[in-house]
Amino acid sequence: MADSLFTDFAFSFPLSATVITTEDGQRVLDYIRSTENPVATILVGETDKDVMAPYIVSFSSRGPNPITPDILKPDLTAPGVDILAAWSPVAPPSIDFEDTRSVEYNIISGTSMSCPHASGAAAYVKAAHPKWSAAAIKSALMTTAHVLDPKKNDELEFAYGSGHINPLKAVKPGLVFDASEADYVHFLCKQGYNTTTLKLITGDNSSS
Known part of the structure; x- marks a missing residue:
């Protein structure tokens, strides 16, 4: 059983399994206790259109920005749930650390899975506009x-x-x-940084 908060992404198990909410788990236990020969069936998976997609998964970090509310957090979102990705063959392929199987690819969820999507999108924009700065590319991704x-x-x-x-x-x-860079320096100055603290960030002779 699992809290309903964590049923919006999957885990890899060493055997056939399903994750259900605590409430549904209680219904299963009630059925088992009230039936002489309880039966459970795991059906072949089917792909359904998720009418809620896209939406933000429970493990995603939320704003506001703890340092300054003037910076949007998060800036944008990218796919990060149940992503097919390379996997270390020496690591267990499931959540069971005693799982001795070895795989080269696995289905993974996490903010680290959305990072390659965002990086690839940035590289795609950079290829179309080689002279654009990182800030310009980020702007293009956010405004579109x-x-x-x-x-x-x-x-x-x-x-x-x-x-x-x-x-x-x-x-x-x-x-x-x-x-x-000057824009970021001005921003830090407006946030209350003085010359001493500013130099800790810039590593140069910038002054406020």
Whole structure:
């Protein structure tokens, strides 16, 4: 059984299994205790259209930004649930640390799985605009992101930021907000950094 908060992504088990909520687990136990010969069947998996998608998974970090509310956190979202990815053959393929099987690929969920998607999208935009800065590329990805349904995420922008990443639109954003090192220095100064603390960040002779 599992808390309903963690049923929006899957785990790899060493045997056929399913994750259910605590409430459904109680119903199963009630059935077992009230039936002389209880029977359970695990059916072949089917693919259903998730009418709620895309939405923010429970393990995703939420805003607001703890350092300064002037920076959107998260900035945008990318696919990170049940992603087929390379896997170390010396690591257990399931959540059982005694699982001795070895695989080269596995189904993984996590914010680290969305990072390659975002990085690939950034590289895609960079290929179309080789002279764009990292800030310009980030701007393009954020301003063209797919707007998520606020009814599906109680935390709104503190959950999905500017929206779900859309690399195809990011190539032609129409408007790009660029930022230089000087812009970041000015921002830190406005946040209350003095010359001493500013130099700890920049590592140069910047002054506030």
